Amino acid sequence: MTSVPETSRKPLSGAYGKATRTRRGRKMRDNLTGYAFLIGAIFCFALFSWFPMIRGIVMSFQHTKRGVTSWVGFDNYVRIVQDPSFWTAWKNTAYFTVLALVFGYVLPFVVAILLNELRHAKGYLRILVYLPVILPPASALFLFKYYAYDPSDAGLFNAILKFLHLPTSEWMQSPGMTMPAMVLASTWMNMGSAVLVYLAALQNIPGELYEAAELDGAGLLRRIWNVTIPQTRLILALLAMLQIVATMQVFIEPLILANGAGTQDSATTVAYLIYQHGFFQNDLNGAAALGVIMLLVLAAFSAVYVRLTTKQD
Numbered sequence: 296m297t298s299v300p301e302t303s304r305k306p307l308s309g310a311y312g313k314a315t316r317t318r319r320g321r322k323m324r325d326n327l328t329g330y331a332f333l334i335g336a337i338f339c340f341a342l343f344s345w346f347p348m349i350r351g352i353v354m355s356f357q358h359t360k361r362g363v364t365s366w367v368g369f370d371n372y373v374r375i376v377q378d379p380s381f382w383t384a385w386k387n388t389a390y391f392t393v394l395a396l397v398f399g400y401v402l403p404f405v406v407a408i409l410l411n412e413l414r415h416a417k418g419y420l421r422i423l424v425y426l427p428v429i430l431p432p433a434s435a436l437f438l439f440k441y442y443a444y445d446p447s448d449a450g451l452f453n454a455i456l457k458f459l460h461l462p463t464s465e466w467m468q469s470p471g472m473t474m475p476a477m478v479l480a481s482t483w484m485n486m487g488s489a490v491l492v493y494l495a496a497l498q499n500i501p502g503e504l505y506e507a508a509e510l511d512g513a514g515l516l517r518r519i520w521n522v523t524i525p526q527t528r529l530i531l532a533l534l535a536m537l538q539i540v541a542t543m544q545v546f547i548e549p550l551i552l553a554n555g556a557g558t559q560d561s562a563t564t565v566a567y568l569i570y571q572h573g574f575f576q577n578d579l580n581g582a583a584a585l586g587v588i589m590l591l592v593l594a595a596f597s598a599v600y601v602r603l604t605t606k607q608d
Contacts, residue, residue, distance in 0.1 A: 354583035371584035399482040407493030425487035436551040470561035
């Protein structure tokens with residue numbers, strides 16, 4: 296058996312070692328690049344999300360006057376809860392959330408089903424539905440305030456009601472119509488994103504399921520109930536939770552449409568009350584306490600919701 300000379304093995308060993316070191320170096324550089332992006336993202340998230348949240352929690356237990364800060368425990372929370380506007384704001388916020396679930400949650404799903412059933416002009420209609428999302432929220436709300444919700448006959452909605460020989464409304468000047476009007480504007484602004492999500496989920500449903508339902512004699516409503524809803528149940532559950540969390544923090548709608556509190560405090564929400572305490576009453580500690588209360592309420596709701604949906608799965 297002939298042996299390979301030592302001189303012939305060294306070049307092979309050196310080339311193999313060099314290639315190994317090159318691969319290790321490339322892998323290390325890739326890892327360092329990934330860690331650098333990760334550290335940057337964590338830093339930005341901590342600076343603009345975690346730090347304000349922790350700072351707000353700390354401020355809720357403090358009292359600041361003329362630059363002097365002192366610890367007061369739960370005094371800010373007691374003072375906020377005893378404020379009559381506190382319960383009014385929660386009542387209005389809950390009312391807005393319920394109305395938004397009835398209209399703003401159901402309507403995008405219905406629109407998505409209709410768009411999915413169409414055979415022509417799908418792209419054009421999708422752009423038309425998504426167009427309000429592209430508009431700045433302030434611009435869209437000012438459009439509703441000065442064009443659609445004008446209490447005179449020159450307003451768009453009052454003109455339509457007058458044409459149909461129906462009684463007109465004062466809209467934002469009427470305490471009973473304030474919340475429905477805000478929900479209508481909010482639904483028009485935000486439903487485009489939900490429609491696209493629902494469309495993506497609907498297009499992933501196998502066509503064989505609908506064909507089998509049609510062979511069994513199922514009509515449109517039965518196909519939706521027995522095929523569409525079960526196949527999109529996870530998306531429906533996720534968007535329901537996101538819808539509730541988002542609508543509980545409603546702020547810009549009452550600020551622009553109702554000039555804040557609205558007629559007889561009919562538009563005062565929890566988020567607007569936080570803004571009022573912080574910027575009008577210069578009560579940053581009370582605003583922080585109210586923000587922590589909202590955080591706890593939303594966290595408790597999210598935990599219960601996730602628990603219930605997990606049991607169903």
